[in-house]
Amino acid sequence: MLRAELVRRLAAFTLEASIEVEPGAPLVLVGENGAGKTTVLRILAGLLPPDRGRIEVNGRVWCDTERGPVLPAARREVGYVAQDYALFPHLSVAENVAFGLRASGERGRGLRSKVGRALERFGLLELAHRRPPELSGGQAQRVALARALVTEPALLLLDEPLAALDLQTRREVRGAVRRLLAELPCLTIYVTHSPMEAMLFGERIAVLEAGRIVQCGARDELLRHPRSPYVAEFLGVNLYSGRIRDRRGGLVELVTEAGSLWVVDPGGDDDVFVAVSPREVTLFREPPAASARNVFRGRIVELAPEPPRGERVRVLLATRPPLVAEVTADAVEALGLREGVEVHAAFKASGVAVYR
Amino acid sequence: MLGAVLATILVLPVAALVLRVPPARLAARLAEPEILDALRLSLVTSVSAAALAVVLGLPVAYLLATRSFPGKRLVEAAIDLPMVLPPTVAGLALLLAFGRTGLAGRALEGLGITLPFTTVAVVLAQVFMAAPFFIGAARAGFAAVDRRLLDAAATLRASEIRIFFHVMLPLARPALLAGLAMALARALGEFGATITFAGNLPGVTQTMPLAVYLALQTDLEAAVTLAVLLLVISFGLLLTLRAAPAGRLRTRDADAPR
């Protein structure tokens, strides 16, 4: 378990964040560029001292500005994957992976077998003797992950691990990273500026805006009760994963755990993610005659006015699959929306963003 | 056009020297004991001086590149000073510091150590003149090492010493070699500080540049021959340093699985 309270003055604002991470539940820290995400990671890693703060990992205090001394980075059991991976250009892939072990005093057979296993796990055996400049982006990312994880850190910090990759590679790697996050034994913080990535990777998401965590919670919580316009706009989206079942006229039918919906054919047969912005969802009291492919019927579970002034209202629906719509306060009035009222929710197949 | 002008200024004088001396005469000169003495002395002292500049200069360059402390600018400027000092003035300064009646020299004298007129004084003069060149280059080399790599090393449990030897040093290697080459060249060619501080005694303090200068007083041809000899030897040394494969350190691949 990680518990951290951090305060540090930055040029534009003061970073003031309180972070908790549970084992087995990676925390995704999302925010726009310049929000202070990397600073949080650098403080946790021991690369930057906080002005005030306390960091405790699995009961060990890494830093307590009130009382104890601050552990230097080298003495924290931390794995840090920087945005550009920061591989040592003068060392082979194997030596990059071995670096942390050597620094911890590991030698001989133990070192060899640990490095070997890490290389194998990340599919790097063939590349063991290459140098970083000879690697592709995806390969470099795997080396960085292997190098950070081989030391079995208590806390893994991933700073935009996908940002340095081209679109194609990113798409290929995303699944692997997701699986990795799910099975990691260590406490993990994943930093990204991409709301989409945050939605895909994080059961628990913390949203950082100008040095403050404006909201932290489960993905559903962000969807239902976004606490800032940024969260509402970028993170409060209906997200489903599913299998493609049927193809018809450029559209596919996607089967999710809780019902199926139609989306524009992304090609291929892999599992995909789809995101439906609540603003794309239109509500009707009567069954709509319009051409929308996706129409669902259900009762209103909750009406949640959006910050800051409640001009827009989130409408939580017990449809299959469950949906959140976002409408104006005027529309709530006009349609007579209340909790328990049955409505029809519709959105166009073309209004759905598909990811894989 | 500008390049051609520069090349003319840099290369023509050297070429003029070399063209004036038939190779046979070079070989003949090499057989003379005084020349061999001067040559040997030059090589021994300049290599020692360059080595000292490296050993003493590395920590300084490292601190300057990685730390900030009050008065850093002053320290930097002070280190650069020998480069602007006319060499004979530098020699005088060395005398005033390490001479028999100098600031530190008096204490040394008490310990029975006298520096002027010794080979050690030659090395000292060369270090004084050459070290700033090495420190400057090494400092720039260290500063150019990507900070993110140092951070990565720190999060991989590496102590500062380990980071220095395993990340800083190998990555700054091309700059360090360039600095070493400059320091060596400066030490090899050093004249003014040497003759002022160490004097001029064949076999003890008479390095090649001193021999060349003194030959110039009597016999122009002899001077030119010696100068070419110095040039050829220096060229060989510098070329060897430059040819050292830049940045390719032996990796310890032995430990990696095949």
Add this chain to the structure above:
Amino acid sequence: MRLIVAGALALAGLATPLHAAQARLTIFAAASLSDPFRELARLFERRHPGSSVRLNFAGSQQLAAQLDQGARADLFASADARWIDFLRARGRVAGEPRVFASNRLVVIVPRRNPAGIETLADLARPGVKLVLAADAVPLGRYSREALARLAAMPGAGADYARRALRNVVSHEEQAKAVVAKVQLGEADAGIVYRSDLTPAVRTAVRALEIPERYNVPASYVAVRLVEAGDAAGVEGFLRLLTGAEGREILARHGFLPPAGRAHDREAR
């Protein structure tokens, strides 16, 4: 491009010798003559309004080499007649060489006198740090000759010169460097010209005279060079140099009249 041409022209302008416009004299003189020649040049310029004298001081051998390599001058004043001969052999000498002064050697020791040198015989005592001018410069040759002659000194011992030479820790490239080493106390003794003992030097060193019979006097010789543009001007300067006023100025700076040498020679 235009800038480069302009720059090149400017450089060329700097590199062009300022040609002997009327009454412009360029004099190459031995380094030891610096002080009296500066004074003489000022005097000459005062006497000949509109004239100007440019002085270039260095070791005689160095000046001769410069002249041999194409440097242009009107007058050459050497500390050693052999460099006049050297230039004459190359056809650079125009007028009759004139001996205008002489100099004598003197042993100097630091005022503190760390080696306790009281007599000339002490120079050969083991452990003394002796500094001489290099063989290649006139002073160095004279110094070695003097040591050889001093061997004849009563009580010197047969291998006096050899022992003294073994004490040499440095062969300096010029007289001023010998003076500096002794002045700073780095060397225990050195041999220099009498004229090197300027008032400032005298405060830091003690002089041990070398008796006339063992001394090796240096003759200063001046000669007009072939390229001299203004022969009359050069002759004017030579007259000043060898005249009463010149003698007086040279004497004030520690030089002896040329007769000294002639006399010395005849005496032996």
